[in-house]
Each structure stands twice: as structure tokens, then as C-alpha cells.
Amino acid sequence: VSTYGVMRQIQQWYIDRDVSGWVATASPAELLERAEFPLTADEAAALHDRRVDLLLNAGVHAFSLVQLSRVFGFDISSRWRELGARSNDCPTRD
């Protein structure tokens, strides 16, 4: 798994987010086509589907997932809960 490519691509989108508004609504094929760093089809699908669990398990750093959430416009706590993180893993309030 080319976690390097995934992390660098997320970083690039995060840096260029003012000009990359297309990312959040792109299809996996469009993500692959316009990616500047190496991505596989599975990785593009995982990015498209906001599968932070798959990406983390593949070695993508948790900080990169925060960047991903900002680029793609989703709440990362909510996403983890949707994906089945135990509720007691996510105490976000006193």
C-alpha cells in the first residue's frame, strides 16, 4: 500500500484547498485522474468513501485523516462513530 502517495496527495489537496474544491464531489475515477501522487484504485475509492478506518489500517497517519476531513468537509468524530468506533472511544465533551 502506497501510504506515502495517499498522505502526500491529502497534504497537497489540503495545501491547495482553495483551488481544489472539486475534490469533495469527485468520483474515485476523477480522484485518480487528477492525483499528483501515486494512488491505487482501492485508495481512491477509500478516499472517496471517507473510509478513515481503511486508510488508518493501511498506514495513513491520523493527522492526515484530519486534513482529509477538512478537504472533504466531514466531521471526523461523527465519521468514526458511523464506522463503528466504540462510543466510549470518542468522549468529545466533559
Add this chain to the structure above:
Amino acid sequence: MAEIVGGFAVSHSSLMVTRPDLVASEVAERCFAAYEAVRESITALRPDALIVVGSDHFNTFSCEAMPQWCIGRGNSHAGWADNIPMYTIPGDPALSQELLESLLRQGFEPSFSDSMRLDHSFFGPLHFLTPAMNVPVIPIFQNCIMRPFLTLARAYALGVALAAAITTSLSEKRIVIVGSGGLSHWIGGPKHGRLSPEFDREFLARFMANDVEWLTSQTDDLEQLAGNGGQEIRNWLTVRGALAHGTAQELLYEPAYPWIVGVGVAALSV
């Protein structure tokens, strides 16, 4: 001879800068009062430069090159506007060069960069501490983000070496050292948002007492105890090492869950 005239250790959070409304107003007031107290202290110390020991969040560094340390040597350092305003701050290349040369003589081999940009690890605290962005900064990136990490003992030792380096400077500058990071927080993963006030209070007590053995004894357990963001306590340890003989005072501890950080603020005397 240059001299360290004071030191501070503070937490950072981009949300603290851009979303003060997320926390209860009394929590925000306590936090901002502590940062304001540090700002006033720094102003009173009349520093010619700040050494800021901070980290990064895959804005400046990524997998193609991850130094354990990188010292900024530029005439200025720009930010990333990573969920905070865009800032640029002057550097002090001559002092950076002196520090680099001394560190090399002392057995430390940091990277250096004339174009190192700084994310909210640096500009988050500076937003509060030097809002005019007019005090030259020597930024020191310390790897707190990606394994393998330098040991906590080495982070502390860097501070000791920086203090020695400053005493060998040919300038007569007054230097304030600031560590940015921690305390506990889990960021990005399935435990995103978790804090550990228990760890933070223990850490702060040991930090104030300069309990070097305890402070540097955390190893692989650190991430279990304090989260991936807890790795940033290295930046506190560097400041503690730089002012190893000084006293430290806790100005604030606040587990600010909506900001996703256990906010600590400490002042160290010479």
C-alpha cells in the same frame, strides 16, 4: 554573550484560535487569560528573539523527509493558514547559524532550512503571545508526529544544549524560549477527541518539579497514556532542559475537549 531571560511552555490548537466559541465562555476566559499573562511577561522580558520549539501536522514535513529536528534559518518564516490566519514572522539567520554550529560541536546534528514554513504548532501560540508578529523567531521543528521518534531524554538534552549554545553566542541578545505542544490529546483516529486529565496533571506536577527521571521515562506507553498529540510533550521537555535550574510555575490547566487538547501553560524562570 546572549542569554535566556525566560521560558514558557504552552499548548496549541488551531480551534483555540478560530473557534473560541466551542468551549464554555468561562473556560475560554481562563485559557486566554493565561496566554495573555504569557504575552505580558514576554513583553516585559524585552526579548531580541524567541526560540520556538514546535512540531508540524504534515504541512511542512511528510514522508519524503522527516527530520528529528529542523532549525529555521530564514530571514522570515511563513505560515500555512492551516485553520488559522496566514502569518509571516521575521527570522534571525545569524543567531540560527550560531545555534546550529554550537549544537554540532555538542554532538547534535539538526537539519536546517532557510525556507521552513510553520504551521499552527508555531503560529497558534504566536497568535496570542506576539500578535504583532514583530519579534524575530528561530523556529525549531521537533519530530512529535511520526515514528520513529527521538527519545524524550534527547528532547530534554536538546534544551540543555540550546542553553549552552546561547551562552556561546557572540551577540548580546536576550532570548525567550517557548515550547509548543501537548498536553494529552488523541487526534484523527477512532479515539479522536479523547483527553487524559489524569496524565496531564501528573505530567504538570513532574514538570514543575523538574523530575527528569519521570519526564524522560515515558516510552512506548506515552501514546497510550496521552494520545498521539501527547508526543508533543517533547517540546515542553526541551524548554525544561534549557531552564533546568530555573523554577517553573503552572499558569493553567484546562481539559478543553471541544478544542481537542489538554491546555497547559507554564512559565519558567532563569
